[in-house]
Amino acid sequence: MNKQWMELVESIKQLYGKDFVALHEPTFNEKEVEYVTDCVKTGWVSSVGSYVTRFEESLAKFVGVKRAVAVVNGTAALHIALKVAGVEANDEVLMPSLTFIATANAVSYLQAIPHFIDVNMETLGVNPMELETYLEEVAELRQGELYNKQTNRRIKALVPMHTFGHPCMMDELVVLCDKYKLVLVEDAAESLGSFYKGKHTGTFGKVSAMSFNGNKIVTTGGGGAILTDDETLADNVKHLTTTAKVPHRWEFIHDEIGFNYRMPNINAALGCAQLDKMQEFITRKRNLVRSYEKMFENIEGVQLFKEPAYTQSNYWLQTVLLDESYNRDEVLDFFNKQGVMSRPIWTPMHELKMFQQCPKMDLLVTEKLKKNIINIPSTPISEV
Known part of the structure; x- marks a missing residue:
């Protein structure tokens, strides 16, 4: 991965103030x-x-x-x-x-x-x-x-x-x-x-x-x-x-x-x-979206998934869409080796052995998303 990706990793670590950033941690006080x-x-x-x-x-x-x-x-x-x-x-x-x-x-x-x-x-x-x-x-x-x-x-x-x-x-x-x-x-x-x-x-x-x-x-x-x-x-x-x-x-x-x-x-x-703190969590989640928007704006071939205009999402897990120029597993390997936990989307159900014989429609979008979605750290933050 190039210099931009290394800078991205450092920005995420700086955002959370940690050398290892988990995917999603509970927030207690x-x-x-x-x-x-x-x-x-x-x-x-x-x-x-x-x-x-x-x-x-x-x-x-x-x-x-x-x-x-x-x-x-x-x-x-x-x-x-x-x-x-x-x-x-x-x-x-x-x-x-x-x-x-x-x-x-x-x-x-x-x-x-x-x-x-x-x-x-x-x-x-x-x-x-x-x-x-x-x-x-x-x-x-x-x-x-x-x-x-x-x-x-x-x-x-x-x-x-x-x-x-x-x-x-x-x-x-x-x-x-x-x-x-x-x-x-x-x-x-x-x-x-x-x-x-x-x-x-x-x-x-x-x-x-x-x-x-x-x-x-x-x-x-x-x-x-x-x-x-x-x-x-x-x-x-x-x-x-x-x-x-x-x-x-x-x-x-x-x-x-x-x-x-x-x-x-x-x-x-x-x-x-x-x-009791639900509204606070939502605000902090949306702050995180704005932080990631800035981090990803100059990285080609990568899109931060955003809520449709007619919805308000809780942004539970931050989602990144990679284009065909990236190998999903290489990106996952890079992030995790650098101490920034990231995960792929789930294996589609129709590919699991116990469900392979179940009825299904054509699943073209599902199979595409499996290849280019990753989730990145999503614990709420307090400030942009």
Whole structure:
């Protein structure tokens, strides 16, 4: 790599004041210590406690939904969201191949089949126009439900994923789901604090899932949440994620197969402190974008991915697009050897051995992006 790239590395290290810069680190201060210490002192550290309730209520208010149910991680949130959306064994679920494996795994837990679709360059998310053209070719409505003409399986749901926090084209996807009788289940794992035309992600479909893993913009250590405006559905989610136990002062009665998925109170305490600083995190993330704009402006063949004009992204992971003159792995090797952690985008789902036989459309953009996307350090900074 040339002198410009060495100068870029030094600029990133200077920005963070470190010789080794991680991809994304949590940001903690005294408030997290205070809340977690208080939780420990109460003795209520497991799946029941005031911080769980507080976290759920604060999250629902911030996002703009009636209910949020906190769970142990984002994968569990997706699993339950799909289950309550009506996905059953042998159903097909439309999802981008360009996603983290949790999206496909959650479908597989229900013995359903991922059906992989392409994304666009504008959002890195599901391409609604190409998807509609594809569905016109391979699917048909039968008595109010969509079926794959090739496999004869029901196509039950669409799961758009807001890649790196950048919102998908939700207006078009909502219309498409209505036309084809698909349940819309948003994978909003990466997009807390992101808005599409002024409306928060995770609020467009019947139900959605979020993640609060240690590398997310807000973390509970490990954690996730299911979001919905349907009170009855939310009550069912809470019941299912609490081992389907019927409330009683001492009896252990469970009325269906449930899941031990509730978020522990000690994790929720951490999350409450983090949510209190959400607006600060967003501001600092956007400061980082401006810093990177200056760093990359004179490097040819490299483009910093920016939010579409109709969205406000949380910029969870800073994304760089390399043109064909670069070898992605050589760039990754250079950054990491210099102490600046960088990573490629995920291996597309259709290339993984357990999903290679799943139905899919042409995935030209997905396969292109796999070759030229890298993520660079994204921990929020305080100043430009």
